[in-house]
Amino acid sequence: MHPLTLHRLDLGTDAEPAAALTRVDPRKALLTATDLSATRGDGIFETVVVVDGVPQALEPHLDRFERSAAMLDLPAPRRELWRGAVLAAAEELRRHTPRGAVKFVLSRGxxxxxxxxxxWALGFAPDTRAGDGAPELDVVLLDRGYRHDVAQTSPWLLQGAKTLSYAVNMAALREARRRGAHDVIFTSIDGFVLEGPHSTVVARVDGVYVTPPTDLGLLPGTTQADVFAALTGWGEAVATRRVDVAELRDADAVWLCSSTRGAAPVRSLDGAAVVVDAEVTASLNEALDARKA
Structure with missing residues (x-):
């Protein structure tokens, strides 16, 4: 990550968005040592990719931001303020890079x-998704340690909220690297496919593009939603349903979808080769980059 711009939001004012934003040096200190985002990971965030100054899928990201805030009993985000912060950061990014991202964060304080x-809203140039397109990924399956119905049985575990508590996700990625892989797909203890540490799974099974449902305690995938919209527009069959591990291993093709990488194809799963459909991957990422909002 290469930080390029940073805006602090004044959340205690009803002023217009422009008046509630303060531009600060992205490499200078922003938080106190007792801010709960730093001491307890008590907060939420979203990351929006920006192409030629245009934030992609901003409204769905704001929807998810509001949903996460409600799950954590955080103050309801003033939508126009957060939208204004992202747009301001995106405009500054346009002067530096054709492809960047904005991470916006709400801490309990x-x-x-x-x-x-x-x-705050941080604009940066991602290390992923270089000009050569979405990277091909070696992926391992890791047990998340929960049943598939954990969101219903234990809602206090906050499955499906995009929180700042990312220690488990980062530990999973380190385990992937120890196994010689790039990324992870989590599974439930009863054998269902879940999601990646920062991505949504899409698999092509018998010609149908499928993704697991959010009622498994998963984040609603903004990029996955746009991938499905593109596929539907091309006349392809899509479905949101439970996918078991055996189906994933036998899939025609697999992608991990996220804001900064787009639709990244999986080339191996636990060391077993997976077919990479380069043509579909390129078409999906062209469609993602062509979004206007």
Whole structure:
């Protein structure tokens, strides 16, 4: 990540978005040592890819941001303020890079002053998805340690919220690297496919493009939704349903979909080769890059 622009949001004002934003040096300190985002990971975030100054799928990201805030009992985000912060960062990114991203974050605030939430929007150039297109990935399956119905049986585990508590996800990625792989697909203890640490799974099974449902405690995939929209427009069959591990291993092709990488094809799964459909991958990423909002 190469930080390029940073805006602090004044969450305690009803001012217009432009007046509630303060541009700060992205390489300077922003938080106090007692901010709950740093001390407890108590907050939420979203990352929006920006192509030629245009934030992609911004409204679905804001929808998910509001949903995560509600799940964590955080103050309801003032949508126009957060939209304004992303647009301001995106406009600055346009001057630096044709392809960047904006991460926007809501923290519960300072432990010493819990009435005051903290918010910021960081514009950066991602290390992933270089000009050569989405990377081909070697992926391992890792057991998440929960049944597929954990979101219903244990809602306090916050499955399906995009929180700042990413220690488990980062540990999973380190385990993947120890096994000589790039990324991870989580599975449930009862054998269902879930999601990646920062991606949504799409597999082509018997000619149908499938993705697991969010009621398995998964994040709603904004990029996956746009992938399905493109596929549907081309006349392809899509389905949102439970996918078991055996189906994934036998799939015609597999992708991990995320904002910064787009639709990244899986070339191996636990060391077994997976066919990469380069033509479909290129078409999907062209469609993603062509989005206007």
């Amino acid at each position: 300072d432990e010493a002053n819990t009435a005051s939430a903290t918010g």
